[in-house]
Amino acid sequence: MDLDLRLLRYFVTVAEELHFGRAAARLYISQPALSKQIRKLEDQLGGRLLERDSRHVTLTARGHRVLPDARDMIALATRISEQTTESGAVRIAHIFELQTSRIVADAFAAAYPDVQLIERSLDSLRQLDALLDKRLDVAVLRVTAPMAARYPTGWRFHRLRLEPMYLVGRPGDPPKATASLFERPVEVFADSPASGLYNAHGDYLTAFERHTGMSMRWLGNPGTFGHCLAAVHRATDAAYVLEFESYAARYGDVGIPMHHPAELQPYYPWCIAWRDEPLSPAVTNFLRIAEHTARQHNWHLPPHHSALPWVPPDDPTDSTQAALSTSSPR
Structure with missing residues (x-):
């Protein structure tokens, strides 16, 4: 499975905010676009990461398990990018x-x-x-x-x-x-x-x-x-x-x-x-x-x-x- 780091960043931001509007503002994209990208990531991983209704956003059990790994993958990608950037x-x-x-x-x-x-x-x-x-x-x-x-x-x-x-x-x-x-x-x-x-x-x-x-x-x-x-x-x-x-x-x-x-x-x-x-x-x-x-x-x-x-x-x-x-x- 080829995971898109951009989708992982979106998920981590929503997990930190627990609010799609605030997360969308941080990411500088529209809220509907953010929701669509989160659904895309959930489809790739085969399960829900977030439970949301009109008032609340919470992490599912799967979301809690994925979050630390998502952060680790983003950190690793950042370190690799730093190593390949001109010093x-x-x-x-x-x-x-x-x-x-x-x-x-x-x-x-x-x-x-x-x-x-x-x-x-x-x-x-x-x-x-x-x-x-x-x-x-x-x-x-x-x-x-x-x-x-x-x-x-x-x-x-x-x-x-x-x-x-x-x-x-x-x-x-x-x-x-x-x-x-x-x-x-x-x-x-x-x-x-x-x-x-x-x-x-x-x-x-x-x-x-x-x-x-x-x-x-x-x-x-x-x-x-x-x-x-x-x-x-x-x-x-x-x-x-x-x-x-x-x-x-x-x-x-x-x-x-x-x-x-x-x-x-x-x-x-x-x-x-x-x-x-x-x-x-x-x-x-x-x-x-x-x-x-x-x-x-x-x-x-x-x-x-x-x-x-x-x-x-x-x-x-x-x-x-x-x-x-x-x-x-x-």
């Missing part, structure tokens, strides 16, 4: 086309052109899973309070960047420095809590909704900038899109205005994370270059402007509040 390589991941990790990767490649970068695309939670599972060497991600509480050991992180969020208008809107969060509907390209694909970005936006009392339009996550831009061009009503600076500047490049929020300036806290273990020289140098790049671009201290700065109040990032206190309104 000097650094494995990282990007979140769509957001630029923080790419800027660091470019700086590292310029400083160490002989070290291979192996790059993937993973959201924050999947990056953390891959880091702890030794499928990544470094993660550039948003760390949430639940992530830090769930995995209290085995890794380390610190803040790399506070990325400002902008309000992006519609084609033909007049340029202006600021716009009110409340003068138009505010849209977000993100998966809602009910989508089954809710992630660290969604968690950030939910916190912002609660703080401001807004009710934003959740448009789903089309991923690449090109898809987001096309959606803005298709829109027929007046609204703003709350966007990362990484994307907002690209809207500006094609003539769509970007504005600082007038009432409150949200910042998205990016972290760099690594395993809490002896590091290879290549990974050590990557972390050093990342910190140098953050200082070079002044990523640690937000630029001064009139709106009060905001990050989620439960953000676990080191020194975030200290940094924000230096950027109070003039």
Whole structure:
């Protein structure tokens, strides 16, 4: 029997969460697709691994027996992968086309052109899973309070960047420095809590909704900038899109205005994370270059402007509040 390691990873994730929605969000697939893959694994193994109804998920006796072996097989595959990976390589991941990790990767490649970068695309939670599972060497991600509480050991992180969020208008809107969060509907390209694909970005936006009392339009996550831009061009009503600076500047490049929020300036806290273990020289140098790049671009201290700065109040990032206190309104 040829077992698919991907199916085993799906099973282990569901066994850890005992909830298909949360497991699907961790795996960044839809809940129906996850259920289908679990049934496929059960068919291959000839028996049920999970009992599920509308409210509960539990392991069957067979599931309890399979779980430790599944974990061992995944760990073995990871060790084999590490042995076949170039010893000097650094494995990282990007979140769509957001630029923080790419800027660091470019700086590292310029400083160490002989070290291979192996790059993937993973959201924050999947990056953390891959880091702890030794499928990544470094993660550039948003760390949430639940992530830090769930995995209290085995890794380390610190803040790399506070990325400002902008309000992006519609084609033909007049340029202006600021716009009110409340003068138009505010849209977000993100998966809602009910989508089954809710992630660290969604968690950030939910916190912002609660703080401001807004009710934003959740448009789903089309991923690449090109898809987001096309959606803005298709829109027929007046609204703003709350966007990362990484994307907002690209809207500006094609003539769509970007504005600082007038009432409150949200910042998205990016972290760099690594395993809490002896590091290879290549990974050590990557972390050093990342910190140098953050200082070079002044990523640690937000630029001064009139709106009060905001990050989620439960953000676990080191020194975030200290940094924000230096950027109070003039």
